[in-house]
Amino acid sequence: MSTTKSAELVKRAELERPTRLTKSLESFAALREGHITNARDRLIEYGHWAKAINEANSHIAVGEKEIAAAADAYKEVAEHLAANLSWPPESISIMTQGSVSTKTLIRSPNGGEKFDIDAVCKVDISLIEADDPMSFFESIGQALEELEAQAKRRCWYIPFNRQPFYLEFTPSVPLNTITAQTLQSMALRYHASRYGETALAVVDTPTQGWKTSNSAGMSQWVNDTAERRLIQSIVMEAYANDRAEASVAPVPDQTVDITDTLRVAIRLFKRHRDMCARRGVIDAATKPISVIIVTLLTSCYEGLADLGRSFEHPIELLDELAALMPHLVLKLDGKYRVDNPTVEGENFAEKWNDDDGERYRSFMTWSKTLSADLKTILALTDPQTISKRVREVFGIPAPTGGGNGLPTIQPPAPRATPASRGLA
Structure with a gap:
């Protein structure tokens, strides 16, 4: 076996x-x-x-209201792309990815700090000219210029200054729709494996080439795995029947x-x-x-x-x-x-x-x-x-008022690592 x-x-x-x-x-x-x-x-x-x-x-x-506002934001981006590019609207689709799609998004412990919403822009390049990866990536940025989009390694950062979130927006191409010429230009060591039907080609700006990605596959893997139950059913039945007795509401x-x-x-x-x-x-x-x-x-x-x-x-x-x-x-x-x-x-x-x-x-x-x-x-x-x-x-504020609501726990010392040269 x-x-x-x-x-x-x-x-x-x-x-x-x-x-x-x-x-x-x-x-x-x-x-x-x-x-x-x-x-x-x-x-x-x-x-x-x-x-x-x-x-x-x-x-x-x-909160659900914040998630709904974020969903409206990436729909707005989609409409913005369709209006500013000469691409057919049917060639563009946008979806959330990462923690939003797996219900694992969390607030920052630093009050007022924005949370990030990851989204992927999927473009059917059979309907457009997009064999050159950097031209494809930059055309997306130009179309989003009015939204103050800033280029990162594989995505565009959109601040949404009046919202509690920012958007990281990744242009991509479905892997199963790209031309043979585009496929040959991709990094050969990265191959779609599980959930291959959702694999994408994204632009890796440092190499100015295409690279395989599968954010939807990752999300589906987490969601499918989470559905597998490891808790014994007889205990879960007792857990459900006796929530009040068990002090779990x-x-x-x-x-x-x-x-x-x-x-x-x-x-x-x-x-x-x-x-x-x-x-x-x-x-x-x-x-x-x-x-x-x-x-x-x-x-x-x-x-x-x-x-x-x-x-x-x-x-x-x-x-x-x-x-x-x-x-x-x-x-x-x-x-x-x-x-x-x-x-x-x-x-x-x-x-x-x-x-x-x-x-x-x-x-x-x-x-x-x-x-x-x-x-x-x-x-x-x-x-x-x-x-x-x-x-x-x-780092959860106490249920009653008073003070700044911050915990009083003292951090261990010394620090684990020396200062770093860049972000993780």
Whole structure:
């Protein structure tokens, strides 16, 4: 029987990882023996943690009104392109990508800081002349000049000064529609693998050539993996029937519940990373980029599912993801690797190999801090103390007024990494 790549990564990580973060997360055998009363008792115990985590998850989520405003913004961009270019309107389609499409977008812990909305502009070049990648890229920028678009490596940055977000807009071409001449000009080491039907060719401005990308495939991979349930059904039934008894109440307007553990983990871990950067635990310039966190967590979750692992509560699964995640990073021939599961040959950790190990050390310092913080939370038993500690760790204002609402937790010292030369 063949084993999937994610399963192999998890098996390797299980051999390298430490024990569970706390003895509080022991399997409650009473459930397996059919003693439902004991299971409910454990659900109540777990419920204090779950309630606090759910509150943090709700706080860091971006509101539906803001998401709707962002959707209107990228539709406006599409109309702007159609009006300013001589391309047929039917040749242009625009869609969100990244954290918006996987429901893992989070607010910044720095008050007033904008969040980013990633979008991709997909153009059918069978209807236009676009064999030259830089001409194609620059024509998009010229059409968006009135929106103050600024060129980045593969996208155009649009500030939307009066909105709480900015747009990063990537011009692209469906890979299955490009000409043979264009295909031959692309980097041969990058090939679409999983979800190949959504693969795109994007412009890589440093090389002035086309490069394979598959943002929609990445999003679909996360979404498909999140639908795989690792929590034992009998416990989830008890969890659903006894929410009040377990002190876990649904949060108003909550679109991702703690039972959707992969997405919650992505949200919370990204927030924890941002708090570590804010507190000086890691250098903001070398903090782990979101796509690495998403890839490692989704690979870990997928591998656990492929291996038939099961868990009795979302808190147990959250703990397992935190413990295994850092051990899924590969080091081959002295080079760190976090492979893009949808584009063969693309290494999301490529910059880790060009900075004397700064980004890797930053990643490991953050991972250890995350485990230490979760261990502290899961060692507590008093509901109010748990809630307070969760708010401190994830930078959530207290539920009552007063002061500036910022947590009082003191950051560890010294800093993990020296100053960096550029952004991660």
